[in-house]
Amino acid sequence: xxxxxxxxxxxxxxxxxxxxxxxxxxxxxxxxxxxxxxxxxxxxxxxxxxxxxxxxxxxxxxxxxxxxx
Amino acid sequence: xxxxxxxxxxxxxxxxxxxxxxxxxxxxxxxxxxxxxxxxxxxxxxxxxxxxxxxxxxxxxxxxxxxxxxxxxxxxxxxxxxxxxxxxxxxxxxxxxxxxxxxxxxxxxxxxxxxxxxxxxxxxxxxxxxxxxxxxxxxxxxxxxxxxxxxxxxxxxxxxxxxxxxxxxxxxxxxxxxxxxxxxxxxxxxxxxxxxxxxxxxxxxxxxxxxxxxxxxxxxxxxxxxxxxxxxxxxxxxxxxxxxxxxxxxxxxxxxxxxxxxxxxxxxxxxxxxxxxxxxxxxxxxxxxxxxxxxxxxxxxxxxxxxxxxxxxxxxxxxxxxxxxxxxxxxxxxxxxxxxxxxxxxxxxxxxxxxxxxxxxxxxxxxxxxxxxxxxxxxxxxxxxxxxxxxxxx
Amino acid sequence: xxxxxxxxxxxxxxxxxxxxxxxxxxxxxxxxxxxxxxxxxxxxxxxxxxxxxxxxxxxxxxxxxxxxxxxxxxxxxxxxxxxxxxxxxxxxxxxxxxxxxxxxxxxxxxxxxxxxxxxxxxxxxxxxxxxxxxxxxxxxxxxxxxxxxxxxxxxxxxxxxxxxxxxxxxxxxxxxxxxxxxxxxxxxxxxxxx
Numbered sequence: 001x002x003x004x005x006x007x008x009x010x011x012x013x014x015x016x017x018x019x020x021x022x023x024x025x026x027x028x029x030x031x032x033x034x035x036x037x038x039x040x041x042x043x044x045x046x047x048x049x050x051x052x053x054x055x056x057x058x059x060x061x062x063x064x065x066x067x068x069x
Numbered sequence: 070x071x072x073x074x075x076x077x078x079x080x081x082x083x084x085x086x087x088x089x090x091x092x093x094x095x096x097x098x099x100x101x102x103x104x105x106x107x108x109x110x111x112x113x114x115x116x117x118x119x120x121x122x123x124x125x126x127x128x129x130x131x132x133x134x135x136x137x138x139x140x141x142x143x144x145x146x147x148x149x150x151x152x153x154x155x156x157x158x159x160x161x162x163x164x165x166x167x168x169x170x171x172x173x174x175x176x177x178x179x180x181x182x183x184x185x186x187x188x189x190x191x192x193x194x195x196x197x198x199x200x201x202x203x204x205x206x207x208x209x210x211x212x213x214x215x216x217x218x219x220x221x222x223x224x225x226x227x228x229x230x231x232x233x234x235x236x237x238x239x240x241x242x243x244x245x246x247x248x249x250x251x252x253x254x255x256x257x258x259x260x261x262x263x264x265x266x267x268x269x270x271x272x273x274x275x276x277x278x279x280x281x282x283x284x285x286x287x288x289x290x291x292x293x294x295x296x297x298x299x300x301x302x303x304x305x306x307x308x309x310x311x312x313x314x315x316x317x318x319x320x321x322x323x324x325x326x327x328x329x330x331x332x333x334x335x336x337x338x339x340x341x342x343x344x345x346x347x348x349x350x351x352x353x354x355x356x357x358x359x360x361x362x363x364x365x366x367x368x369x370x371x372x373x374x375x376x377x378x379x380x381x382x383x384x385x386x387x388x389x390x391x392x393x394x395x396x397x398x399x400x401x402x403x404x405x406x407x408x409x410x411x412x413x414x415x416x417x418x419x420x421x422x423x424x425x426x427x428x429x430x431x432x433x434x435x436x437x438x439x440x441x442x443x444x445x446x447x448x449x450x451x452x453x454x455x456x457x458x459x460x461x462x463x
Numbered sequence: 464x465x466x467x468x469x470x471x472x473x474x475x476x477x478x479x480x481x482x483x484x485x486x487x488x489x490x491x492x493x494x495x496x497x498x499x500x501x502x503x504x505x506x507x508x509x510x511x512x513x514x515x516x517x518x519x520x521x522x523x524x525x526x527x528x529x530x531x532x533x534x535x536x537x538x539x540x541x542x543x544x545x546x547x548x549x550x551x552x553x554x555x556x557x558x559x560x561x562x563x564x565x566x567x568x569x570x571x572x573x574x575x576x577x578x579x580x581x582x583x584x585x586x587x588x589x590x591x592x593x594x595x596x597x598x599x600x601x602x603x604x605x606x607x608x609x610x611x612x613x614x615x616x617x618x619x620x621x622x623x624x625x626x627x628x629x630x631x632x633x634x635x636x637x638x639x640x641x642x643x644x645x646x647x648x649x650x651x652x653x654x655x656x657x
Binding site for chain 1 (some may be wrong): 580
Binding site for chain 1 (some may be wrong): 243244245393394412429432
């Protein structure tokens with residue numbers, strides 16, 4: 001089951017926990033807001049990705065199913 | 070046949086400078102309001118009519134999906150005209166309000182909509198007056214459907230989701246989707262947001278059986294008679310410039326599509342057809358139809374810096390990348406404009422532009438970034454060689 | 464045995480106070496976005512959560528030992544119905560309220576994804592009621608109130624939370640968009656159309 005990270009940009013307040021927990025896929029821009037790596041999440045990173053979505057203080061980060069190519 | 074065709078232009082009828090066309094005159098000129106049912110949807114779809122609000126989306130498609138929605142729809146008539154240089158919607162509302170109202174009521178009937186929202190720019194006083202008076206001339210049954218709201222005079226307040234948000238929550242900020250206004254908009258109902266010009270076309274289409282093929286554009290900048298023009302399909306920018314009295318001086322470049330548009334070299338631009346589809350093939354967008362000629366005597370870099378400053382200030386400040394990113398880009402442009410080129414700012418601008426794009430909650434940062442990127446490409450040399458000079462006030 | 468229960472109740476109560484105060488402080492530091500190269504955000508939030516869970520454990524121990532202790536004559540009802548005990552009715556009742564508030568706060572935090580951010584936040588604000596109620600309960604109910612060790616402990620806990628609170632009130636919003644967002648919203652308010 002392929003999953004992708006999505007973010008509600010209006011909810012996001014630039015807390016930055018997601019980038020701390022998942023640096024392989026998320027980095028912060030010059031102002032502290034997340035830049036997501038595109039494409040499906042590698043299997044071995046799924047648990048961390050899930051944790052990142054749960055730890056977001058404003059629930060802006062979420063996982064969604066990758067649409068079929 | 071050609072007489073009939075002349076009547077079915079948006080700006081046909083009394084001289085535009087003589088005030089709004091009242092209901093009596095409107096009916097005398099065009100005939101009464103036709104009846105409308107589901108078949109109007111097929112007529113609209115078959116005509117190929119596309120939206121005039123900037124997205125150029127096929128109107129029939131939009132209508133079909135609203136008609137398929139399980140609950141009663143709301144029609145939102147978008148007369149916000151937040152683009153500062155665009156004047157077409159204002160002109161239409163002021164001079165031909167009944168065309169717009171006809172379109173709204175026809176649409177509401179065809180789609181079994183339960184209500185209509187008029188969303189008119191708060192600063193467009195003449196337009197608001199005109200639409201209000203026109204509404205007073207309509208039947209009780211029609212008037213009962215309509216609620217009017219002022220669109221705040223900010224760039225993003227004219228966005229569909231901002232308009233819906235103003236009605237629902239009292240503040241015109243763009244909202245995240247899902248759900249889109251189309252799915253759940255005013256009072257939670259599926260909402261069809263349609264530009265005033267689009268609805269005016271519907272009013273004519275319902276009477277004549279086919280699309281006018283015309284569109285309204287606003288020509289601004291280095292022309293003798295800047296203002297709104299109604300042009301036929303296939304008209305080139307050069308022809309439109311001639312209709313606007315010709316250039317006051319040679320142009321350096323043309324901005325096609327307003328502040329979210331793209332810059333094109335003047336020579337190349339004049340040959341382009343004012344048609345969204347044709348422009349898309351060139352990677353350009355007509356947007357809401359603003360065509361601006363930049364005189365060769367004006368500094369392109371300074372012009373762009375001024376527009377970027379405006380766009381940065383119009384961020385709704387809901388998303389970091391948009392608010393901070395556009396501000397950083399505007400600051401960099403401003404520094405190059407005032408103090409001269411420096412490689413740091415040039416490099417940073419490229420990086421920030423690439424990073425900001427697509428990372429806002431609405432399309433405001435995207436439009437601004439694409440505007441800037443087209444400026445960097447079209448005025449390449451000017452950016453690299455810009456000398457310091459005190460900026461002339463706009 | 465009785466004495467053991469009694470000491471456990473008092474001891475667990477004191478530990479609860481310390482853990483809860485620590486959790487509140489960390490919660491405030493989390494909102495203030497305190498961090499450094501060596502102290503990431505998720506450390507603050509992680510510790511905050513763990514201390515809160517530990518608080519519930521010791522709070523449960525405190526309540527259970529208090530109820531089963533024959534000396535106190537408290538029924539299970541007093542654990543859930545405030546002001547229903549004969550023994551120190553007011554002070555114990557405040558503790559009952561604090562207990563229930565904390566249960567709600569922790570429970571909603573565990574299912575935040577299901578109930579949504581808005582509902583979760585509303586309940587979480589009740590911490591500012593639960594903590595002082597817990598402190599007052601401890602001072603009013605315990606026989607240890609004026610014994611040095613408990614008094615000092617309470618002072619330290621109250622001091623820590625008070626300091627964090629002052630910091631919170633003085634620092635203002637750590638979200639740099641707070642001001643600009645409010646400014647924009649004010650500019651696009653719905654006005655009555657004449």
